[in-house]
Amino acid sequence: MATIGLIGAGHIGSQIARLAVANGYGVVISNSRGPQTLSALVKELGARAHAGTPLEAAKAGDIVVVTIPLKNYRQVPVEPLAGKVVIDTNNYYPERDGHIPELDNESTTTSELLQAHLPRSKVVKAFNHIHAAELTTDGRPANSKNRRALVIAGDDPAAKETVTHLLDQFGFDTVDAGPLEEGWRIQRDTPGYGPRRTAEELRRDLAAARRYADR
Numbered sequence: 001m002a003t004i005g006l007i008g009a010g011h012i013g014s015q016i017a018r019l020a021v022a023n024g025y026g027v028v029i030s031n032s033r034g035p036q037t038l039s040a041l042v043k044e045l046g047a048r049a050h051a052g053t054p055l056e057a058a059k060a061g062d063i064v065v066v067t068i069p070l071k072n073y074r075q076v077p078v079e080p081l082a083g084k085v086v087i088d089t090n091n092y093y094p095e096r097d098g099h100i101p102e103l104d105n106e107s108t109t110t111s112e113l114l115q116a117h118l119p120r121s122k123v124v125k126a127f128n129h130i131h132a133a134e135l136t137t138d139g140r141p142a143n144s145k146n147r148r149a150l151v152i153a154g155d156d157p158a159a160k161e162t163v164t165h166l167l168d169q170f171g172f173d174t175v176d177a178g179p180l181e182e183g184w185r186i187q188r189d190t191p192g193y194g195p196r197r198t199a200e201e202l203r204r205d206l207a208a209a210r211r212y213a214d215r
């Protein structure tokens with residue numbers, strides 16, 4: 001049984017944990033306050049799920065999801081994630097995260113920041129543009145008509161294949177936006193950020209996205 005490690009157990013982390021357990025994965029889930037604060041969630045998730053520290057989740061996961069307020073990304077453990085596929089769900093909200101100059105001037109993107117923090121990991125951006133609640137309501141079997149699609153971006157093709165397979169298991173088609181540096185096309189306030197979209201619609205949204213400075 002493959003294990004998904006979760007760093008972050010909030011709206012998105014708990015929902016990805018539910019999808020993981022429902023699809024036969026083991027789960028080690030963590031937050032900032034400690035495993036003892038996750039007992040109700042772990043009880044709900046059942047025998048395949050355990051709470052741990054972020055370090056334990058990072059070590060245990062075959063795939064690890066980072067789903068925390070972006071301002072805390074430097075606290076993500078580095079060494080245990082070396083060589084692993086790391087899914088990044090994070091978005092930049094200056095009112096929550098404080099101002100990050102290289103994001104304000106658009107010289108980089110959120111997932112490139114995480115990749116720079118985790119130089120030996122294979123970071124794939126995913127799950128950043130869907131409302132948490134919809135993760136467990138909008139999934140459909142493969143080949144369903146009008147199946148909802150989600151965007152990925154990443155620099156490692158094999159890691160992107162792994163995440164595409166995971167998304168398919170979770171009930172979603174995938175649209176590949178390209179390398180991490182293209183992840184801005186699905187950042188906050190772009191056309192594809194939030195609404196339910198098929199793959200075809202999402203490709204149009206990515207093409208129509210504009211940099212903040214160009215609006």
Ligand SMILES: NC(=O)c1ccc[n+]([C@@H]2O[C@H](COP(=O)([O-])OP(=O)(O)OC[C@H]3O[C@@H](n4cnc5c(N)ncnc54)[C@H](OP(=O)(O)O)[C@@H]3O)[C@@H](O)[C@H]2O)c1
Pocket residue numbers: 007008009010011012013030031032033034054067068069070072075076089090091092127128129130131132133
């Ligand atoms: N909510 C959405 O619909 C949605 C959709 C797409 C993407 N996102 C993005 O995904 C990320 C997570 O969003 P969310 O809504 O799930 O946030 P959230 O509900 O506020 O949960 C954040 C989680 O991160 C944990 N955390 C904070 N700092 C940590 C650290 N240093 N190490 C380990 N865990 C830490 C928190 O633990 P404690 O509670 O113990 O502090 C909490 O479990 C954000 O970047 C957000 O912008 C959110």
